[in-house]
Amino acid sequence: MTILSFEELINKCNTENKKIYEIALEEESFIQDENFDVIKIKTLETLLAMKEAVKNGLKSTEKSISEWCGDDCEKLQKRYYTTASILGKTFEKIITYALATAEENLRMGRIVACPTAGSCGIVPSVIIAVAEEKKIPEIEQINGLMTAGLIGLIISNKVQLAGAVAGCQAECGVASAMAAAALTQMLGGNILEILQATALALKNILGLTCDPVCGLVEVPCIKRNAFLAIHAVTASELALCGVESKIPLDEIVDTLKITGQLMSPLLKETSQGGLAKTKTAIELEKKLFNNKQ
Amino acid sequence: MEQKSIFSVISPIMVGPSSSHTAGAVRLGLMARNIYNAPFSKVKFVLYNSFATTGFGHGTDKGLLAGILGYQVDDSSIKNIFETVNNVDYSFSYIQDISRHPNSVDIIIDDKMTISGDSVGAGEIRINNINGFSTDINGSYDTLLLMYKDKPGMISTVSDIIQKQKVNIASLHCGRSSKGGQASMYIALDIPIGEDVVEKVKNIKDVYFVTNIRKLK
């Protein structure tokens, strides 16, 4: 039953004449041995927890334990209150919600790991902001989230979604690909367009390293959520216009895995290289350590 | 290949900031609570390697304590756990030891039981040692753990009792310190067994410790 490749997924969708979220629903109901309604409710609970995290994140300016981050989301809200962003309201909301969620995460708030805690702001910000602006009903948001879930699951059957295994391309990169799929579904894209959006998002983030300063999920993780949320929108827009990736999605996932293997261990969540070993990062580390003692 | 759920990528709902260092820590604490399975007044945590160095910024200490007190991974009060606990004496120490997993902890309860485990990624955990006996418990099965004096026939005696209840055994592992010395057995079960069964196992001669470990949510 396990779907191991996107080729398999397309064939299944075509032969059974089903949408990706319908396949997700069937698969999920089979493994959990529950009816469709139970799975839909579980997905709704996940969606509601995402919305709650955004709501809490928008209100708070509490700093993280390290005291480095936590007040950027407020800066965005202040500016957009008086000055519109050049790309409009949806863009403002997406980057604001992405930061709201990622900041909520670092202050030990309640979030949904999607696929990981470090990348928790990407899928929710895109789904929620677009749904609000385009007035997309809840059931379609659920369908979008389920689409993202199955896409992420198929990728994770090939490569473990952890910075320690394949760098940040496997966390924020995959989150962005999932968000692109969800968005394309919500905007009425067909199966090929959804998978093209996934492919375009993933392909254009290959090689992203994981080098968190002091090993904390803060620098560069938090702001990266805002960037990769917008990356997902770019991918979705291109796919909806009919732009296609020359390299098929399955081969891109294989490339992500191999790139992860080729990546130096110094750049895979060990904080032994990259940004974590810059002069400033080392100074921050010293300060943090002294404060702790 | 084990079939995975879409909720392995769009969950868990948890308090941040890290699935391995926060959610994993809570689950290690919860597992230790389930293993000890009795009231306690004192707990010591020994954090190793990455848990020791970056645990502070990830709330690993709070997560471990909250877990052993029975909080679930998505409980917003974990953040303020230090301010709310008053009836348990807790302490933390920090060690670097490369022979251990990067995210590893020893949990010592009431100076009686030492439970060691690792947070292996994405909130998944593994309990690999209880009071010196190797284990491989990940919290996905209800598990019966017993410690006894090594002697022939113990496995069949225990499995007979379980089978009589029509409970299917998913896996069974044993180990011993020396022939005739202390031995341990842990049995993963498809469905939980009742306390009456646990009592029966406790009453077997030469069994000195039995615990019915509930799986994690």
Ligand code: SF4
């Ligand atoms: S940089 Fe590393 S820790 Fe941060 S979000 Fe990316 S993979 Fe996670």
